[in-house]
Amino acid sequence: MKQIRKYTRPIFISVSLACWLFACVPGSNKNINEVADETTPVTSPKNDSSTRPGDELIIRLRVADFARWKKSYESNDSIRRSYGLTSYILGRGATDSNMVIAILKMADVARAKELTASQGIKKRMHEGGVIGSPSFLYFERIMVDTSTTEVKDRVLATYRVKDRDAWKTWFDTSRQARLTAGFTERGVGFSIDDNHLITIVFAVTDMRKAMEFVKEPGLKDTMAKGGVEGTPGFFFYHIVEKY
DSSP: OOEEOOOOSOOOOOOOHHHHHHTSOOOOOOOOOOOOSOOOOOOOOSOTTSEEEEEEEEEEEEESOHHHHHHHHHHTHHHHHHTTEEEEEEEEESSOTTEEEEEEEEEEHHHHHHHHTSHHHHHHHHHTTEEEEEEEEEEEEEEEOOSOOOOOEEEEEEEEESOHHHHHHHHHHTHHHHHHHTEEEEEEEEETTEEEEEEEEEEESOHHHHHHHTTOTTHHHHHHHTTEEEEEEEEEEEEEEEO
C-alpha cells in the first residue's frame, strides 16, 4: 500500500514531459512498476532525535569485492538491529557493479547516527572491503509504494528545491507523464538534515532509455523552472536482494 503525506499551499504549474521527472522528483547519500491506489497519511515527529518508524537510512559505497562485502554486511545484521536499523534493500550500480546501495528501515535517527559515526562501523567496513568513504542519507518518507512489482531496475534521484510545497504540487500533477515514460516512484521523501533536499526512488522499465533521458539537452533548465536548484544527482542500480 502506498503511504502519502498531504501538502498544503497548492500551486498549480503546467508540466512538460521533461519537467515531470525532476521538478517532481528528489544526493549523495528510498527502490524503483505498479502503484497502489490507496493512500494513507504518514506522520513524522519534528524532533530529529525522536523515534521515526517510517524513515530509512540510505548508504552508498564502493567495494573491492561484492561477494566478500555482502557476506561481511549480512554477518553484522544483529549489530545494526541493536541500533534500530533493519536491512531492506541491497542494490548494485548499473554502470559500476562495485558501487553498492543499501537501504535500511530506521526506527531512531539519533541511534542510527550514533552507529554510522562510530569507529566500530568504520573498522567493519574496512574489513569487508569498502573503498573510500561511504555516504549516509537519513531519509524521511512522505510516500512509499509497497505494491508488488517484478521490475528490479531503479534510479535514486536527489536534488534541492526552493519550495517543497510547490514542488510537491508539480510532482503530483505530472504522475501520468512519468508512467508513460516508464518511471514509477517507489519512495519519495527528503533528508532529515535538510528538508529541501528531495530524494526519490523510481522503478524503471528500460534502464538504457532512462539513462538517456536524464542526459537530454535542456533538462537542467527545465528543472530549474520547476524550482530545482543546482545539479541533480542520479544513481542507477539493480536490486540484488530484498530482505
